[in-house]
Amino acid sequence: MATYELVKAKAQAAKQAAAKLAVTSTAVKNAALLAMAAALEAQQSEILAANERDMTAAAAKGMKSSMLDRLKLTAERISGMADGLRQVAGLADPVGNVIDGKTLPNGLHITKIRVPLGVIGIIYEARPNVTADAAGLCLKSGNAVILKGGSEAMESNKTVAAILAQAAEGAGIPADSIQFIDTSDRQAVQDLIHMNGLVDVVIPRGGAGLIQAVVRNASVPVIETGAGVCHTYVDKDADVEMAMKIAFNAKVQRPSVCNAMETLLVHKDIADKFLPMMLMMYNSSAVEICGDEAVQEYSGQVHPVTEEDWSTEYGDLRLSVKIVDSIEEAMAHIAKYGTGHSECIVTNNYQAAQLFQYTVDAAAVYVNASTRFTDGNEFGFGAEIGISTQKLHARGPMALPELTSTKYLINGNGQVRK
Structure with a gap:
């Protein structure tokens, strides 16, 4: 037939x-x-x-x-x-x-x-x-x-x-x-x-x-x-330990799925405290890092990031990383490259959390939680x-x-x- x-x-x-x-x-x-x-x-x-x-x-x-x-x-x-x-x-x-x-x-x-x-x-x-x-x-x-x-x-x-x-x-x-x-x-x-x-x-x-x-x-x-070009933004007022836990889970726990993080955005004021340890954790799990020039200064194992990388759903142990000057820059980056799937801010600043959740245009917007939770079963809906x-x-x-x-x-x- x-x-x-x-x-x-x-x-x-x-x-x-x-x-x-x-x-x-x-x-x-x-x-x-x-x-x-x-x-x-x-x-x-x-x-x-x-x-x-x-x-x-x-x-x-x-x-x-x-x-x-x-x-x-x-x-x-x-x-x-x-x-x-x-x-x-x-x-x-x-x-x-x-x-x-x-x-x-x-x-x-x-x-x-x-x-x-x-x-x-x-x-x-x-x-x-x-x-x-x-x-x-x-x-x-x-x-x-x-x-x-x-x-x-x-x-x-x-x-x-x-x-x-x-x-x-x-x-x-x-x-x-x-x-x-x-x-x-x-x-x-x-x-x-x-x-x-x-x-x-x-x-x-x-x-x-x-x-x-x-x-x-x-x-x-x-x-x-949707394809999932999901971001995690580590705000200047983030708890570093919490941020590391969330950013690691969002990328490594199951990198092949659509709610896995593909880009990590880090505020410049917290980069010194956060990035050295975070990059070491990723390195220990064989995550390939593509970063901007500022990120490359933290590790010789960071590859230069390309324009294409920002909009790529890797579905693998690969991650794009960018240091931003402000929450506004982070949200502008997400608006340009995101796919409207799942986005996260890690912060202890209530005003920043509210601004992020109500400004970012995505189906699921998180404060202090991994994007990996965007799932029908995890939301209590059963299978999706x-x-x-x-x-x-x-x-x-x-x-x-x-x-x-x-x-x-x-x-x-x-x-x-x-």
Whole structure:
């Protein structure tokens, strides 16, 4: 079957399933999520074998270590995927929630409720856990889902998706609610993002290249999940020990993810106290530092930073560092190079903290905490579909409510418009 016909067939099947899934009870959806979680754990060996095939192929192609880390599944990570599904089962169902309501002078009663979006296409790269997260969140919010993972994780994603779909259907979810596009043909993405009338929205998850390619080319509505050029600004009134702890965690704890810090900004008045020890900590963890001339004076191991570095999401143990003269300069740098994802200020100055939080334009703005917390699970939302950096419909970690739209229900007793 040609790629277009394959994608269209899956979209048509998902569209039919979506109509039934939209009115499926919360009890059935929750039972299905629990069955899906149990199936992942019960078929762990099958998933690990598939993942090993992906890992071997990726390593042979020279995939860098940070991306291999995203791709790799372990028993612990599969358990985490299952736990994520159980958490979603325990969350409130947004479908049917009453958002607003009123009775007009003419007697018409208007109620605004949450309803599913319909069919959601998820396009993502080498992270097999997204398969489970996306399927679970879409199912709970009453949406059929079409999954298009990266070719690097084809075997892992195909196996996980099949297990989830079988378990969900066995628990009463309409057949074809979970679709997986099992082809490595890049044309499949182009076909998916042009399935107007069958696909209601597409959500890209991955690097800046993937996201922008979808945003620029799609005719189907897109919810843009952002690349993460995240900053930590160490203010002149920061607690040095706290700042070191936060800046280290934000870069090193898991550098491959979108909420990891890519640029460290340091106020000139605290640089002497902070930077020598901070650079030593980074050096001990093999972090490559690219810094401006002022930063280079603190260590001979600092490479000259380029203009391109400031706007690069490294996704690796590499960091850009800049010394600034003021909080205003730090905020101007973030405004120029940031992607609207997550930004942090470390300071004990209340006025500086307030100025930073209300001035910096990002989905999540932190005071004295690592940017690594920008995550649906960490925010208490359960699994997430992605971090939205746009301003329409959804912003920040996208969980169940963000996967719904609204509908007005109007009840009358014979009113006609004059």
